[in-house]
Amino acid sequence: MTDADARRAARRIVRAAALGAVCAAVSGCATPSPLPAEAYYRYDFIAAREELRPLVEKVDNDLLLNELRLGMAGLADGNVNETEAALSRVFDLLSTAGLNKDRTAAAALVYEGVRIWKGEPFEQALAYYWVAAHYASRGDWENARAAAANALFRLTDFGADMTAEKVARKAATDESYLDQGYTAVDSNFALGFLMQAIGADLTGAGGAKEQFDAALKIDPNLGPVVDALRSRRFDTLLIVDYGRGPQKIAYGPDNALTKFVSRERSKGALRVTAGGEVLGELPVVCDVEQMAYDLRWNNLEDIRRAKSAIGDVLTIGGGTAAVIGGAQNSDAALIAGLGAVAMGLLLKASAQADVRYLDFAPSSIYLVPIRLNAPMDIELAVVGAPSARVVLPAFQPGTERAPRTVYLRLFGTGSPAPEW
Numbered sequence: 001m002t003d004a005d006a007r008r009a010a011r012r013i014v015r016a017a018a019l020g021a022v023c024a025a026v027s028g029c030a031t032p033s034p035l036p037a038e039a040y041y042r043y044d045f046i047a048a049r050e051e052l053r054p055l056v057e058k059v060d061n062d063l064l065l066n067e068l069r070l071g072m073a074g075l076a077d078g079n080v081n082e083t084e085a086a087l088s089r090v091f092d093l094l095s096t097a098g099l100n101k102d103r104t105a106a107a108a109l110v111y112e113g114v115r116i117w118k119g120e121p122f123e124q125a126l127a128y129y130w131v132a133a134h135y136a137s138r139g140d141w142e143n144a145r146a147a148a149a150n151a152l153f154r155l156t157d158f159g160a161d162m163t164a165e166k167v168a169r170k171a172a173t174d175e176s177y178l179d180q181g182y183t184a185v186d187s188n189f190a191l192g193f194l195m196q197a198i199g200a201d202l203t204g205a206g207g208a209k210e211q212f213d214a215a216l217k218i219d220p221n222l223g224p225v226v227d228a229l230r231s232r233r234f235d236t237l238l239i240v241d242y243g244r245g246p247q248k249i250a251y252g253p254d255n256a257l258t259k260f261v262s263r264e265r266s267k268g269a270l271r272v273t274a275g276g277e278v279l280g281e282l283p284v285v286c287d288v289e290q291m292a293y294d295l296r297w298n299n300l301e302d303i304r305r306a307k308s309a310i311g312d313v314l315t316i317g318g319g320t321a322a323v324i325g326g327a328q329n330s331d332a333a334l335i336a337g338l339g340a341v342a343m344g345l346l347l348k349a350s351a352q353a354d355v356r357y358l359d360f361a362p363s364s365i366y367l368v369p370i371r372l373n374a375p376m377d378i379e380l381a382v383v384g385a386p387s388a389r390v391v392l393p394a395f396q397p398g399t400e401r402a403p404r405t406v407y408l409r410l411f412g413t414g415s416p417a418p419e420w
Contacts, residue, residue: 036069037359041244041415045077056086064093065117065356068127072360075134076241076409087131091147094124120248122297123358125151125189126288129365132195133239136405145199151192155296156182164257164295168303178300185296190218191286191365198229198237202401221283225367234369235397237405240270242382243412245361246292250353258302258353260292264363266412268383272368275376281383286365302353362409372397385412 036051052073055066067089074083093116118124128151135144158167158181171177187193197211208230216226228234246260267289269281291297368380375394382388388410398404 036073040069040073040076040360041411043409043411043415045073045409048073049077049079049082056089061116062356063116064090065119065358067093068119068130068358069360071134072130075130075137075407080138083134087134090127091131091150094118094127095150117354117356119358120292120298121153121155122288122291122294123361125153125187125192125291125297126358126361129191129195129286132199133407136195136199136237136239137407139402139405141199141202142205145196145203145205148192148195148199151189152187152196154184155187156300157185157296158182162295164259164298164303165252167295167300168252168257171303178304188218188296189286189291190215190222191367193218194222194226194229194285194367201229201232202403219283219285222285224280225282225285225369228369229367232400234371235399235403236368236370236372236378236395237403238366238368238370238378238380239405239407240366240368240380240410241362241364241408242270242366242388242410243267243363243385244414245288245358245363247359248292248355248357250355256302256305256353258298258355260289260357262289262363264289264413266382266385266388267364268385270366270368271379271381271383272370273379273381274370274372279370282366282368284364285367288361288363288365305353369403371400380408380410382410382412387415387417388412389417 036048039045039047039051049070052066052070056063056070067086071083071086071090074080074086119127128147132144132147132151135141135147167178167181170181174181193211193215197208197215200206200211201208212226212230216222243264243266245263247263248258248260250256250258267284267287269283271281272279370378372378372395375396378392378395380390380392390408390410392406396404
């Protein structure tokens, strides 16, 4: 090969590397599509549903995400039929994905040849919770119990002191670490245990005592809620989602890793008033932000994609080889070095993290079991969030055997007070 041939080959490699890096960056780094979140967070659930309907008709990589959004908007709006259809599809999609050998969260989700967003494990668990909440609001506690049971998959635990960065560094030197370096542990999703326990208790399916005990072991602060549920001292059950859940962002070298950051300032107890009498302040049953921050509740895809370290090594090493080859008039070394640079750029571009997330998720979830005995006004207010208040006038209760169950969505930071 002549010097001219070598230079032409080098130029082709550099052009291919640049083009490939751009293509990989465009196709490999998924970003959130335009969302109907603005309508949702101003309590305009009808508008949010209208914006979402055309999106769920497309089989693309946002299919599950948009179906879940539609189901949540329908649940908040009290639209039974649309909620049923959307959340049933969500349940089917998640169930189709299957669980791995340790019964941890689904590792991949392919539908009709399309690899679609499936969410982090905590988002999958919450999806099953919303399916359970929908059935509970219809009085179908058998299906509610079954849906909640699906949320209690096992989790991958790399150790209390491990962070995503530490796991990524260790995985870079040990190819088997991500698949074998963890321990499969039982779920700490107290809300899932409670929803399953209520369903088991009301349907006589068995296991309610153990499930109530499991929730209380996870969070002893739930004592008052568990006592009321366990003793059936309620004819009304309110399921309340509050606030804006955390946002997923990319960080680290080449934005290859992800983390969740808070979008909600107030996360107080829920004050419950019925018939003008304050019944008490109930604790948060599920702190969604804490789940999002917990490495056990996050999948490993961003870590698997975090090839920036490899890309850096190849780029630096390839560049060095190219320089040496050029200095020594070695065409082979020059081309090999530039090829390594090209591969390094491709790897770095493809390592960029997927930052899609369930932007409709709440920051905290409450269960409100109360006994009314007769119709009366109920007021709910999140302590420390003046706009997060709702009054349910002349609320008609159910019975201890068939408690009336209602799902409510409340917002705080950045949302207007609802007209109702």
